Amino acid sequence: MNTGMQITGMVSEARQKDNQITYVSMHEAKFQLFDQAPHLIGTDGLRGCYVVLIGSRHGAILAHIGPWHIAADMLQVENLYAATREAYFTPGEVWVVAGQVLDDSEMGKAAERGKAAIMGKLAEMGLPNVPSPGYSFHWWNPEHQPSPEFKDKGTVYAGRINGKYQAWVENRLLFEWN
Numbered sequence: 001m002n003t004g005m006q007i008t009g010m011v012s013e014a015r016q017k018d019n020q021i022t023y024v025s026m027h028e029a030k031f032q033l034f035d036q037a038p039h040l041i042g043t044d045g046l047r048g049c050y051v052v053l054i055g056s057r058h059g060a061i062l063a064h065i066g067p068w069h070i071a072a073d074m075l076q077v078e079n080l081y082a083a084t085r086e087a088y089f090t091p092g093e094v095w096v097v098a099g100q101v102l103d104d105s106e107m108g109k110a111a112e113r114g115k116a117a118i119m120g121k122l123a124e125m126g127l128p129n130v131p132s133p134g135y136s137f138h139w140w141n142p143e144h145q146p147s148p149e150f151k152d153k154g155t156v157y158a159g160r161i162n163g164k165y166q167a168w169v170e171n172r173l174l175f176e177w178n
Contacts, residue, residue, distance in 0.1 A: 009152030010168070011042040021157070022062075029063035029076035031084055034160045042157030050118060051156045052077055054127070057165045057177035058088040060158040070114050074121045081125055 014021035022032040024043040032041035034057070043051060043064040050065040054077070061080045065073040081089070151171055158167040158175075165177040 009044070009155055009171070011044040011152070011155045011157050014038075014040060014042065014157075021159075024062045024064045026064045026066050027069055027073055029061060029073065029080050031059060031061050031080050032159065033059040033088070034158075034165055038159075040157060040159030040161070042155060042159075044155040046154040046156065050114060052118060052122070053156060053158060053167060054081060054089065055158050055167055055175070055177075056089050059084070060167070062156065062158065065114075065118070067114055070117050074118060078121065078125055081127075 011021065011023070015023055019038050020040065021038050022030050022041040024030050024041065026045075026049060029052075030041060032038070041060050041062045043062060046064070048067050050067070050070070052061075052063045052065060052074075054061040061077060061084065063073055063077045152168070153170055156167075156169050159165070161168075166173060167175040
């Protein structure tokens with residue numbers, strides 16, 4: 001479905017500059033240390049996808065998970081977490097699951113099943129305390145119409161921003177690590 005979405009905000013601005021962001025495309029999972037350039041990791045264009053962010057003040061794993069390849073995409077997350085867990089993720093870390101649910105449509109039912117699969121995998125990885133239900137993107141309203149455009153719509157990013165370690169979902173600051 002072409003919604004005419006125009007991506008604006010922090011992620012799109014950083015992508016236009018060299019080495020300003022570790023960009024995560026659909027079906028990718030990446031890790032970024034916040035004390036090494038580019039200090040920021042992010043994704044955009046999220047509509048019917050999920051995103052998993054596992055973060056601490058040291059760095060973050062970010063995955064842009066397509067609705068039909070959840071198991072394969074989560075395997076990337078699991079492998080990255082296993083490789084970085086001891087060095088960068090200590091007790092008190094933050095992890096976020098974000099996705100959208102489209103009411104009682106077929107996509108909405110798939111979204112609920114997908115969210116359950118992701119939550120289950122995170123629990124298997126030793127991350128059982130993911131906030132539930134997570135975060136629903138501001139994409140659809142009850143009439144299944146795209147929501148109005150706004151800066152950072154459909155984005156998730158984390159990193160060292162203005163000297164602080166932060167995680168953002170759309171235009172909302174979710175976490176700030178000291």
